[in-house]
Amino acid sequence: MGVSQDIIGSLQSNGESDLSRAQRLELVVQARVSDELKKLSAQESAALKETLAKVSEVTSGDVQGDRHTVSAEVEALRARLDKRKQLRPLPESVEKARGDVVRCLTENDRRPLNCYEEVEAFKEEVRKLEKSWVDKVVR
Known part of the structure; x- marks a missing residue:
């Protein structure tokens, strides 16, 4: 084997x-x-x-402290924006559209997408303002 x-x-x-x-x-x-x-x-x-x-x-x-800090920073930014010098007043249509956006965002602070129409109307007013400014500069 x-x-x-x-x-x-x-x-x-x-x-x-x-x-x-x-x-x-x-x-x-x-x-x-x-x-x-x-x-x-x-x-x-x-x-x-x-x-x-x-x-x-x-x-x-300190969560409350964080909220106060953020709130203070927002207020400081708002104050700086208010102090900015505006060269000339905005047309009434742009101011109204801006106010509509601010109002809508304030009312829908947790749902900003609900303000789509107001934002689009504001964009359209700004486009018109820009176009008129470009037309004045080009001519």
Whole structure:
């Protein structure tokens, strides 16, 4: 036969069966999987704690102070815009369209897309004003 006596002897002298080897291998694999799961669980716990800490920092911050700061900045910008020198008064149609946009945006502060028609009317008035200015400059 083609099988050497040494191989047959080593297989016969080995007291471990295929079943016991498979069980031992299964236990080793289970132990490694368990260790990896523990590592992943520890990493996720650390990440969760870090995220919760960041969220608590943000929520415990002075939200009212932030609102007041933004409000103050808006008022400062509004004051600067009011101080800007206007070379000549705008035509009544442009002022009316601008007022309509401001009114609509104020009424729909959470839904600015509802003011599409007012914005388009304002754009049209500005286009007319620009066209008349270009016509005056070109002539």
